[in-house]
Amino acid sequence: MSDEHATRVGPVMIYSSRQKEVVTFYRELIGLSGELEPIASWLDGANAQVVVHPPSAPETPPQISGQAGFVVWFGVADVKAAHERAKRAGCLVGDFYGDYFFARDPDGRFVGIYSSEDHQHDHEH
Numbered sequence: 001m002s003d004e005h006a007t008r009v010g011p012v013m014i015y016s017s018r019q020k021e022v023v024t025f026y027r028e029l030i031g032l033s034g035e036l037e038p039i040a041s042w043l044d045g046a047n048a049q050v051v052v053h054p055p056s057a058p059e060t061p062p063q064i065s066g067q068a069g070f071v072v073w074f075g076v077a078d079v080k081a082a083h084e085r086a087k088r089a090g091c092l093v094g095d096f097y098g099d100y101f102f103a104r105d106p107d108g109r110f111v112g113i114y115s116s117e118d119h120q121h122d123h124e125h
Helices: 019-030 079-089
Strands: 008-015 041-044 049-053 070-076 100-104 110-115
Touching: 008 110, 019 041, 019 049, 079 100, 079 110
Parallel strands: 008 049, 070 110
Antiparallel strands: 008 070, 041 049, 100 110
16 A cells, blocks of 8 residues: 555544633643634644534534544545445444544544545635
């Protein structure tokens, strides 16, 4: 498999009712760059992004947006095939949103799976 089609770790998401305080923590104490935004605050580090959402984030199943931990995203070459595998395995959480979905690993952790080829996030919106 070539590097351009290899699975890669995407952004780490945090859902918090204290979005402003969490963003301030990661900006001021950790040193990530980025601004507070109403729906998704994308913060950049040297090799990863941290995204802070309020619990009311649209298109996020409530069991995911209501958790206190992190949601790590994995970019895959064929997100539709990964979605079908997750559905067959019984670990799918919520709907398929066209270029991403959520699943649960065997220990119950939520992960996001997105299309590494099609998914481009515009930090300005």
